[in-house]
Amino acid sequence: MHLTPAQIESFHEKGYLAVEGILGPEDLQPVEDEYARLIDERARQLQAQGKLKDLHADQPFLRRLALLAAQAPEIAGNLDIMQARGPATFNFLKNPKILDLAESFVGGEIVCNPIQHIRATMPHRQTGTQPTPWHQDIGVCWPDVDPYFMLTVWIPLVDATVENGCLEVLPDSHRHGLKRHASTPHGLEVPAEERPAIEPMPIPVHRGGAILFHNYTLHHARPNVSDQVRWSFDLRYHDVYQPTGRPFYPAFLFRSRQRPAALETDYGAWCRRWEFALEASKGAKFYRWS
Numbered sequence: 001m002h003l004t005p006a007q008i009e010s011f012h013e014k015g016y017l018a019v020e021g022i023l024g025p026e027d028l029q030p031v032e033d034e035y036a037r038l039i040d041e042r043a044r045q046l047q048a049q050g051k052l053k054d055l056h057a058d059q060p061f062l063r064r065l066a067l068l069a070a071q072a073p074e075i076a077g078n079l080d081i082m083q084a085r086g087p088a089t090f091n092f093l094k095n096p097k098i099l100d101l102a103e104s105f106v107g108g109e110i111v112c113n114p115i116q117h118i119r120a121t122m123p124h125r126q127t128g129t130q131p132t133p134w135h136q137d138i139g140v141c142w143p144d145v146d147p148y149f150m151l152t153v154w155i156p157l158v159d160a161t162v163e164n165g166c167l168e169v170l171p172d173s174h175r176h177g178l179k180r181h182a183s184t185p186h187g188l189e190v191p192a193e194e195r196p197a198i199e200p201m202p203i204p205v206h207r208g209g210a211i212l213f214h215n216y217t218l219h220h221a222r223p224n225v226s227d228q229v230r231w232s233f234d235l236r237y238h239d240v241y242q243p244t245g246r247p248f249y250p251a252f253l254f255r256s257r258q259r260p261a262a263l264e265t266d267y268g269a270w271c272r273r274w275e276f277a278l279e280a281s282k283g284a285k286f287y288r289w290s
């Protein structure tokens with residue numbers, strides 16, 4: 001689906017755009033199945049090690065994951081895209097429907113930025129998990145990308161609601177420049193006194209939809225007060241000539257209108273480059289903030 005000129009203008013005006021009905025089960029189910037298999041394998045291993053009593057195998061996946069994590073939190077560790085490195089997840093990153101969205105903003109030479117996550121946000125009541133604090137995505141990048149535009153695509157794998165921890169943005173905040181970020185136990189945060197006085201806007205979005213952000217837009221997640229996991233992808237795309245903001249991690253050219261021969265869409269190469277980078281970057285400085 002290509003966006004309308006009015007949608008593109010609204011994004012530039014407000015710093016974000018919510019879009020519904022982008023992806024279908026054919027796009028989302030392979031990733032969900034991949035993670036369900038991974039969690040099932042881990043659950044059986046943890047049970048064999050005596051760390052997990054109940055497998056909750058009869059529960060739907062998201063409720064199951066919450067129940068398993070309550071018994072053995074390590075089950076939800078190292079699940080991120082570059083750690084789990086599943087082939088369905090790799091395919092998802094280069095899904096043409098997502099690249100079409102990105103092309104409206106970054107042009108036809110599209111790099112998939114290495115700052116990318118799948119997040120399984122646990123129910124707050126059960127695990128005390130704190131939501132992602134107020135921040136700008138530019139704030140987690142090295143300063144060499146400050147002059148450039150980067151698009152964040154946030155894709156929930158469930159209906160994201162006010163109850164289960166959807167995102168909130170400060171509309172127009174992308175016009176207010178880089179704010180100081182402080183380190184907190186839950187991630188980098190722009191402290192309240194640094195944030196522009198703008199009313200936060202919650203953005204519920206259905207499974208199949210997405211929220212697009214400007215890299216300077218202030219946003220955070222609401223607490224997940226439901227009893228299920230709220231899980232989502234946040235992916236970033238930009239033009240090929242730009243720095244990525246995390247130079248010790250690999251970036252991949254996933255669409256090229258000008259040089260299709262230069263595409264980097266091989267799953268094996270993606271795995272190898274991530275394995276190498278995760279090892280070689282141990283101890284690297286991720287953030288500009290002290």
Ligand SMILES: O=C(O)CCC(=O)C(=O)O
Pocket residue numbers: 119121131132137152153154219220221232233234235
């Ligand atoms: O999903 C979250 O909790 C945070 C997402 C986020 O900060 C982003 O998409 O940039």
Ligand SMILES: [Fe+2]
Pocket residue numbers: 135136137219
């Ligand atoms: Fe973010």
